[in-house]
Amino acid sequence: MKKPSAMKLHAAAILIVFWLGIFTIDTVKGSIGSQPMRKFSCVNLSTQQLNIRKLVSYEKREVPVEAIMFITTKGIKICVSPKEKWVQTAMKKIDEKRTRGK
Known part of the structure; x- marks a missing residue:
């Protein structure tokens, strides 16, 4: 049996890292996007009468x-x-x- 060449192992490692990177980015984007937006909260109160x-x-x-x-x-x-x-x-x-x- 022939051993895989170093070049093929290197290419396979790069592909695995690339796909893991894509998966991680997609997962992070999904989890941030699925969080509900924060509600507007009142910190300062206006003293001016509104129309x-x-x-x-x-x-x-x-x-x-x-x-x-x-x-x-x-x-x-x-x-x-x-x-x-x-x-x-x-x-x-x-x-x-x-x-x-x-």
Whole structure:
């Protein structure tokens, strides 16, 4: 029996390393891509009163601070204190729009 030449072993080793590299990259990309995106969290609260007509939605946030996150017609997310009177009014108006739309 003939022994495989050093050149053939070298080529086989390169192919194995190449395929392992491709497999590893594909696996890493898949695991990162399958993770859910982090939710937007409120760290700073805006003190400015917003135009209620430009608000389309809101979400209640409790971590890291208690806040209401308003979403504008342009998709901008702004966090405000839930204790402000205008915030309560805006939330009611958005809720009314939602119930009328159904």
